[in-house]
Amino acid sequence: xxxxxxxxxxxxxxxxxxxxxxxxxxxxxxxxxxxxxxxxxxxxxxxxxxxxxxxxxxxxxxxxxxxxxxxxxxxxxxxxxxxxxxxxxxxxxxxxxxxxxxxxxxxx
Amino acid sequence: xxxxxxxxxxxxxxxxxxxxxxxxxxxxxxxxxxxxxxxxxxxxxxxxxxxxxxxxxxxxxxxxxxxxxxxxxxxxxxxxxxxxxxxxxxxxxxxxxxxxxxxxxxxxxxxxxxxxxxxx
Numbered sequence: 001x002x003x004x005x006x007x008x009x010x011x012x013x014x015x016x017x018x019x020x021x022x023x024x025x026x027x028x029x030x031x032x033x034x035x036x037x038x039x040x041x042x043x044x045x046x047x048x049x050x051x052x053x054x055x056x057x058x059x060x061x062x063x064x065x066x067x068x069x070x071x072x073x074x075x076x077x078x079x080x081x082x083x084x085x086x087x088x089x090x091x092x093x094x095x096x097x098x099x100x101x102x103x104x105x106x107x108x
Numbered sequence: 109x110x111x112x113x114x115x116x117x118x119x120x121x122x123x124x125x126x127x128x129x130x131x132x133x134x135x136x137x138x139x140x141x142x143x144x145x146x147x148x149x150x151x152x153x154x155x156x157x158x159x160x161x162x163x164x165x166x167x168x169x170x171x172x173x174x175x176x177x178x179x180x181x182x183x184x185x186x187x188x189x190x191x192x193x194x195x196x197x198x199x200x201x202x203x204x205x206x207x208x209x210x211x212x213x214x215x216x217x218x219x220x221x222x223x224x225x226x227x228x
Contacts, residue, residue: 033214090213097155
């Protein structure tokens with residue numbers, strides 16, 4: 001089965017840039033989606049199809065995908081960005097949806 | 109406005125059953141694939157199952173295949189998850205979720221979740 005690997009945690013200072021990776025075998029050939037989840041809340045879609053943003057998501061959120069790694073980038077990080085972030089793909093070979101293990105973003 | 113409201117969670121014994129429901133509103137329910145995603149306490153998100161708008165295409169995670177059944181009633185705008193042979197490891201918050209448009213493979217809308225606890 002397809003596996004997505006994320007770092008358990010990433011720390012960043014306010015106003016700096018955070019990068020969260022999502023590794024998978026030839027993930028660049030798949031579409032990657034990213035979700036933000038704050039404690040006690042449902043997940044929120046922040047990036048879809050590698051780098052597209054829903055209308056309510058700030059431009060500070062961006063994404064890229066190539067080779068074996070997809071990356072969520074958050075620029076000018078704010079305290080309110082502190083959350084868990086999950087990547088997700090659809091594995092067409094087995095028709096299953098796969099989530100990464102999640103990354104806890106801490107704003108120092 | 110899209111609204112998804114889950115219900116049916118609660119305490120079940122190992123080997124028991126529960127049926128979750130998700131009442132949808134704010135969109136043409138039959139036009140969109142829907143799914144269930146769960147989250148065990150303190151753990152990450154785990155996809156459970158997805159069903160197409162017509163109900164004709166269904167997929168399951170290996171961890172629930174043969175025990176859980178997803179279904180929908182398009183006349184009632186309601187999604188279901190029948191959970192049988194429950195195990196302790198099925199304890200989780202179960203989220204109902206909706207894709208943004210036909211043919212997409214990500215969830216743009218989520219309910220607030222319903223907690224399922226499997227314990228004797």
